[in-house]
Amino acid sequence: MPANENTLSESLEQTSDFHSQRDSSSGSSESLEKVSNGSATAKGANGLPIDSKRAIKGRCDLSSNETMNQQGRQFHGSLPNRTLHEKFIRDFFDIVLEKAVFEGTSRNEKVVEWVEPKVLPSLVDLTLPLNGVSHEELLTLARDIIKYSVKTGHPHFINQLYSSVDPYGLVGQWLTDALNPSVYTYEVSPVFSLMENELLREMRTIVGWENGRGDGIFCPGGSLANGYAINLARHYKFPEFKEIGSSQLSRLVVFTSEDAHYSVKKLAAFLGIGTGNVYSVKVDDRGKMCVRDLESRINEALREKAVPLMVSATAGTTVLGAFDPLREIAAICKKYDMWLHVDAAWGGGALMSQKHRFLLDGVELADSITWNPHKLLAAPQQCSTLLVQHEGLLEAAHALKAAYLFQPDKFYDTAYDSGDKHIQCGRRADVLKFWFMWKAKGTSGLEKHIDRVFELSRYFTDYVRQREGWNLMLEPECTNVCFWYVPPTKRHLKGKELSDLLHKVAPIVKERMVRKGSMLVTYQSLRNLPNFFRFVLQNSGLTEADMRFFVDEIERLASDL
Numbered sequence: 351m352p353a354n355e356n357t358l359s360e361s362l363e364q365t366s367d368f369h370s371q372r373d374s375s376s377g378s379s380e381s382l383e384k385v386s387n388g389s390a391t392a393k394g395a396n397g398l399p400i401d402s403k404r405a406i407k408g409r410c411d412l413s414s415n416e417t418m419n420q421q422g423r424q425f426h427g428s429l430p431n432r433t434l435h436e437k438f439i440r441d442f443f444d445i446v447l448e449k450a451v452f453e454g455t456s457r458n459e460k461v462v463e464w465v466e467p468k469v470l471p472s473l474v475d476l477t478l479p480l481n482g483v484s485h486e487e488l489l490t491l492a493r494d495i496i497k498y499s500v501k502t503g504h505p506h507f508i509n510q511l512y513s514s515v516d517p518y519g520l521v522g523q524w525l526t527d528a529l530n531p532s533v534y535t536y537e538v539s540p541v542f543s544l545m546e547n548e549l550l551r552e553m554r555t556i557v558g559w560e561n562g563r564g565d566g567i568f569c570p571g572g573s574l575a576n577g578y579a580i581n582l583a584r585h586y587k588f589p590e591f592k593e594i595g596s597s598q599l600s601r602l603v604v605f606t607s608e609d610a611h612y613s614v615k616k617l618a619a620f621l622g623i624g625t626g627n628v629y630s631v632k633v634d635d636r637g638k639m640c641v642r643d644l645e646s647r648i649n650e651a652l653r654e655k656a657v658p659l660m661v662s663a664t665a666g667t668t669v670l671g672a673f674d675p676l677r678e679i680a681a682i683c684k685k686y687d688m689w690l691h692v693d694a695a696w697g698g699g700a701l702m703s704q705k706h707r708f709l710l711d712g713v714e715l716a717d718s719i720t721w722n723p724h725k726l727l728a729a730p731q732q733c734s735t736l737l738v739q740h741e742g743l744l745e746a747a748h749a750l751k752a753a754y755l756f757q758p759d760k761f762y763d764t765a766y767d768s769g770d771k772h773i774q775c776g777r778r779a780d781v782l783k784f785w786f787m788w789k790a791k792g793t794s795g796l797e798k799h800i801d802r803v804f805e806l807s808r809y810f811t812d813y814v815r816q817r818e819g820w821n822l823m824l825e826p827e828c829t830n831v832c833f834w835y836v837p838p839t840k841r842h843l844k845g846k847e848l849s850d851l852l853h854k855v856a857p858i859v860k861e862r863m864v865r866k867g868s869m870l871v872t873y874q875s876l877r878n879l880p881n882f883f884r885f886v887l888q889n890s891g892l893t894e895a896d897m898r899f900f901v902d903e904i905e906r907l908a909s910d911l
């Protein structure tokens with residue numbers, strides 16, 4: 351007998367042993383209780399006496415009577431057990447609902463409970479124990495974690511391009527976690543596989559691609575989506591690259607504006623294109639890409655005998671919220687036979703609104719689009735998509751057909767196995783939370799959300815426009831409003847003196863708001879400009895009173911500067 355047959359029969363024996371263990375342990379909870387009450391023999395499901403140790407082991411590794419009393423302190427299994435966990439999970443849920451969801455979004459509560467990094471470990475015990483802690487202690491830890499975490503759903507958290515706790519997004523996320531799917535095959539993710547297709551098709555329809563044709567994927571963030579776009583552009587032009595690598599290729603150049611998201615450079619480096627081959631295109635005084643400068647930089651690359659590969663235009667720049675002129679850029683891409691990627695990670699949400707979608711005029715001319723529903727549309731993190739006009743290209747560029755996951759001889763239509771379009775293997779279902787929101791609010795609800803955040807942002811802009819000490823940097827296009835605030839005693843300053851002062855004011859005001867916990871708004875410098883604040887909205891639950899609060903609070907925090 352060949353050695354491998356021996357091994358095979360051995361392992362088959364082990365398998366049957368495993369099954370009999372499972373059978374004996376799959377009895378009612380009654381038999382489990384008897385066991386954990388210390389009776390020497392217990393009845394299996396079939397009524398036969400079974401070895402108690404084996405039953406325990408097969409069940410969930412409960413080791414003693416004490417275990418039950420200590421609410422599963424020594425619980426090693428990975429299965430929820432109603433007796434041990436139901437109350438714990440409900441208590442935990444109550445805490446999360448009360449403290450994180452409702453108190454965390456209450457205007458009467460702080461946005462942040464600031465603690466120095468050196469002090470935090472004395473308030474939240476982050477050390478990992480040899481033996482597990484009790485349920486009581488776990489609940490205390492949950493309270494501590496919530497207490498010292500920033501409440502990003504708080505109405506006064508306007509620090510980044512995401513915020514709020516959408517109730518439908520939240521429960522969608524919870525359901526995702528309870529089901530814990532990995533969306534690579536229809537086999538393990540039937541509903542989510544089809545749900546992704548449906549939702550991505552709808553997003554493409556909104557972009558303006560007929561009947562939602564094209565392709566798309568969910569990505570772990572807009573940065574990665576931009577990286578995918580670069581790889582697709584390269585694969586489109588040089589399909590052989592996938593196999594032979596970069597050594598045979600000419601130097602490829604990617605063009606993006608100086609205000610583009612840093613991920614374009616970062617992913618160009620990661621993909622072997624090199625940050626030096628991302629040519630920066632100038633922006634105008636509103637932060638939009640200068641098409642003339644784009645063309646002259648393309649010609650520069652051609653003179654250098656490099657290959658102009660793609661333009662990554664931005665629809666809603668991260669800081670200023672500017673929209674590049676997509677239609678004109680598309681014409682340039684056509685002229686030079688280049689891929690057009692539109693990074694609409696931030697501004698893509700405006701497409702939902704009949705009133706604001708003109709900002710992305712020409713977006714349908716793109717070869718690929720990054721659109722993050724977790725930003726302007728306020729879906730929970732992370733929810734990022736890459737939409738592609740070319741069918742089959744994602745698969746062509748990324749598929750490797752791993753035999754253990756994407757078996758070619760499956761009994762169902764494997765066109766529903768989307769996994770090989772991705773560079774990830776296991777993949778979280780980021781679709782459900784957004785799909786759930788969309789279902790609950792409808793397309794019209796999402797449109798109202800967008801219209802409301804734009805309306806509030808315009809209200810804020812008008813409110814500060816004429817106000818003493820407030821200086822708008824530019825007329826906002828998206829919901830970003832960038833401004834300087836000059837404290838009352840410094841309003842006589844001019845030129846460099848004023849600029850130096852402003853540069854210092856923003857970080858001080860920021861420190862004060864964090865220590866007080868009253869709000870979170872970010873500041874930054876840009877090119878040669880001194881630090882300025884960027885107010886930014888994605889939370890449509892805010893009110894005009896909140897806008898006035900932000901203004902008053904900044905004036906209060908800066909009153910003595």
Ligand SMILES: *Cc1c(COP(=O)(O)O)cnc(C)c1O
Binds near residue numbers: 574613668693694
């Ligand atoms: C936020 C942002 C990104 C990056 O998205 P992540 O999901 O944070 O990785 C890319 N581009 C623009 C314009 C952005 O604003």
